[in-house]
Amino acid sequence: MAGIVLVGAQWGDEGKGKITDLLADDMDYVVRFQGGNNAGHTIVHGGRTLKLHLIPSGIMYPHITPVIGNGVVIDPKVMLDEIDRLEADGISTHRLVVSSNAHLIMPYHRDLDGASEKRLGSNEIGTTRRGIGPAYMDKASRLGIRVQDLTDEHIFRKKIEAALIEKNELLEKIYDLPTYTVDEIVDEYMGYAERIRPMIADTSTLINVALRSDQWVFFEGAQGTLLDLDHGTYPFVTSSSPTAGGACTGAGVGPKAIDRVLGIAKAYITRVGSGPFPTELDSSPGSIGEHLTMKGGEFGTTTGRQRRCGWYDAVIIRYAVQINGLTDLVITKLDVLSELDTIKVCVAYEYEGRRYNDLPSHQTIFHHAKPIYEELPGWKCPIDHCRTFEELPKEARDYITFLEDLADVPVSIIAVGPDRSETIMRRWERRP
Ligand code: GDP
Numbered sequence: 001m002a003g004i005v006l007v008g009a010q011w012g013d014e015g016k017g018k019i020t021d022l023l024a025d026d027m028d029y030v031v032r033f034q035g036g037n038n039a040g041h042t043i044v045h046g047g048r049t050l051k052l053h054l055i056p057s058g059i060m061y062p063h064i065t066p067v068i069g070n071g072v073v074i075d076p077k078v079m080l081d082e083i084d085r086l087e088a089d090g091i092s093t094h095r096l097v098v099s100s101n102a103h104l105i106m107p108y109h110r111d112l113d114g115a116s117e118k119r120l121g122s123n124e125i126g127t128t129r130r131g132i133g134p135a136y137m138d139k140a141s142r143l144g145i146r147v148q149d150l151t152d153e154h155i156f157r158k159k160i161e162a163a164l165i166e167k168n169e170l171l172e173k174i175y176d177l178p179t180y181t182v183d184e185i186v187d188e189y190m191g192y193a194e195r196i197r198p199m200i201a202d203t204s205t206l207i208n209v210a211l212r213s214d215q216w217v218f219f220e221g222a223q224g225t226l227l228d229l230d231h232g233t234y235p236f237v238t239s240s241s242p243t244a245g246g247a248c249t250g251a252g253v254g255p256k257a258i259d260r261v262l263g264i265a266k267a268y269i270t271r272v273g274s275g276p277f278p279t280e281l282d283s284s285p286g287s288i289g290e291h292l293t294m295k296g297g298e299f300g301t302t303t304g305r306q307r308r309c310g311w312y313d314a315v316i317i318r319y320a321v322q323i324n325g326l327t328d329l330v331i332t333k334l335d336v337l338s339e340l341d342t343i344k345v346c347v348a349y350e351y352e353g354r355r356y357n358d359l360p361s362h363q364t365i366f367h368h369a370k371p372i373y374e375e376l377p378g379w380k381c382p383i384d385h386c387r388t389f390e391e392l393p394k395e396a397r398d399y400i401t402f403l404e405d406l407a408d409v410p411v412s413i414i415a416v417g418p419d420r421s422e423t424i425m426r427r428w429e430r431r432p
């Protein structure tokens with residue numbers, strides 16, 4: 001049995017798409033278990049770049065069964081458009097299966113996401129405005145519409161009728177926005193239903209049967225540990241569980257199905273949207289922050305927003321090791337640091353004269369925490385051609401070893417460029 005979970009160890013965009021694509025060759029299933037099209041996962045292989053939002057990042061391999069699990073929220077139009085784009089590119093999606101229990105993002109979810117952000121003004125979360133939060137709110141309040149509802153127009157209509165009583169009031173009276181009729185939503189979604197029906201499955205049973213017959217299942221997280229609804233920098237988080245536990249609830253497997261948990265972290269750190277960020281760098285012209293932004297191409301895959309950049313934060317990574325039970329770390333974008341004279345790493349925080357080696361549990365302390373840095377020498381040469389750890393310059397090896405010691409888990413894979421091939425497999429054996 002092999003169940004492998006991959007999660008972002010920071011605030012998202014760590015390179016989950018690249019690493020999933022890299023490892024998926026050895027897998028039988030690649031499963032998305034939470035989030036929705038707030039995710040933007042980039043795959044680069046042989047001069048071709050794919051940007052995926054909902055479809056699992058194993059899609060490049062024809063032998064993989066890609067699965068969208070019950071924990072995902074699905075905007076059907078986005079999913080079908082993504083399928084069409086992939087098919088037009090010659091990538092087959094015919095094996096894709098979608099959980100009957102996954103929830104649907106409805107037009108009013110998108111409207112309410114945008115409207116509530118607008119209402120928050122300067123206190124906005126900086127969501128992707130894709131309707132993610134409102135869709136999970138409806139799921140929790142038991143007003144949600146699920147994929148299986150698409151298979152029965154009568155039930156679907158009844159649920160839309162019930163939902164619109166509340167949603168139209170909200171849209172009209174609170175947000176002064178246009179309302180929806182039952183018919184227009186039913187017509188639109190029944191159009192999608194035609195195409196989605198053949199993909200619908202009991203994905204939990206599918207995955208459990210696969211695991212029992214020794215097939216390999218890869219659970220691809222979206223977002224990152226600090227965006228987790230329970231464990232992240234609340235309220236500046238997403239509305240799902242991007243941490244390892246989320247793989248169990250979001251795919252319908254027990255914890256014993258998981259053999260290995262990979263945490264992905266950039267060799268520095270980024271964040272999109274609002275919220276505290278102790279190691280954030282200034283990004284004015286000529287600054288190191290600007291250098292990381294430009295060299296790392298730090299612009300959002302989903303919204304195009306500039307990502308905030310900062311130094312690697314080992315306190316956050318230790319926290320991610322704890323919350324996810326990480327067995328391995330994967331460090332990406334090491335090449336982005338190649339031109340720096342020195343590189344800082346945050347090893348602890350200081351607040352009101354006290355040192356914090358672990359993530360402070362009170363948000364006020366985290367908001368005002370000052371990073372305590374150690375400074376390491378840079379390597380000042382390109383490393384994107386390196387394919388073994390030994391080929392890396394000594395300073396780069398020392399940097400990785402330093403991060404490994406701070407995290408107390410091995411750095412098993414190192415990425416030195418966006419392409420699938422630009423990777424160092426340090427402690428990773430291919431499937432026999
Ligand atoms: P994800 O959301 O975690 O899948 O990450 P994104 O795809 O949103 O953002 C990561 C970006 O970094 C993408 O543009 C990747 O192509 C790129 N990338 C991934 N690994 C590396 C790397 O090692 N070096 C460089 N230079 N770029 C990388």
Ligand code: IMO
Pocket residue numbers: 008011012013014038039040041125126127128129130132133221222223224227236237238239271272273274301
């Ligand atoms: P991937 O999978 C980075 C952030 C948003 C916002 C907060 C809530 O590509 O790593 P939401 O729309 O989810 O309600 O927004 O979460 N966010 C991400 N940041 N990468 C992502 O996904 C993100 N998905 C959501 O910017 O701060």
Ligand code: MG
Pocket residue numbers: 012013014039040041042301
């Ligand atoms: Mg991304």
